[in-house]
Amino acid sequence: MKNQSNKNYQDFCCLDKETGGIYYDLQKSTGLSDGEFWCMMAVRFYNCSYPHEICTSMCMSKQTVHSALKQLANKEFITLVTHETNLRMKQIVFTEKGSLFLEEHLVPIANVERAAWAGLTLEEQEDLLRLTAKLNRLFRVQTDNFLQK
Numbered sequence: 001m002k003n004q005s006n007k008n009y010q011d012f013c014c015l016d017k018e019t020g021g022i023y024y025d026l027q028k029s030t031g032l033s034d035g036e037f038w039c040m041m042a043v044r045f046y047n048c049s050y051p052h053e054i055c056t057s058m059c060m061s062k063q064t065v066h067s068a069l070k071q072l073a074n075k076e077f078i079t080l081v082t083h084e085t086n087l088r089m090k091q092i093v094f095t096e097k098g099s100l101f102l103e104e105h106l107v108p109i110a111n112v113e114r115a116a117w118a119g120l121t122l123e124e125q126e127d128l129l130r131l132t133a134k135l136n137r138l139f140r141v142q143t144d145n146f147l148q149k
Contacts (some may be wrong), residue, residue, distance in 0.1 A: 026109050035065065037059065038058050038060060039072060040098070041110075044094075049092060052089065075097075077095060078093060
């Protein structure tokens with residue numbers, strides 16, 4: 001039983017790496033860096049309007065997000081608009097060039113993701129969500145215990 005559990009875990013890790021590799025292929029096809037890709041995806045598809053929201057939503061460091069946003073601004077894909085009541089908060093707004101890039105490159109990628117998801121039955125989708133949530137809860141407990149040592 002323990003051997004099968006170890007094999008299952010190894011298989012899961014390989015599948016997780018494979019998923020990462022698929023996203024890497026998609027990201028590379030856009031010509032964006034990893035950070036730029038995920039920042040643009042976060043703003044467009046995950047309702048992130050501010051850098052701190054990207055950090056939280058995408059589990060990215062402040063440095064990575066700041067660097068990626070700086071590069072996206074240099075490419076004229078975004079502008080950072082100062083919040084009227086908090087000068088330290090900068091809202092991320094796509095420029096016309098950035099919006100065109102999104103429509104040409106990132107929307108089709110999101111459609112690829114959704115098409116793959118649609119290949120699962122509703123029951124499979126719900127099972128995947130339920131089991132992933134359970135694994136994340138268990139992993140969080142183990143991580144918190146580890147970090148408190």
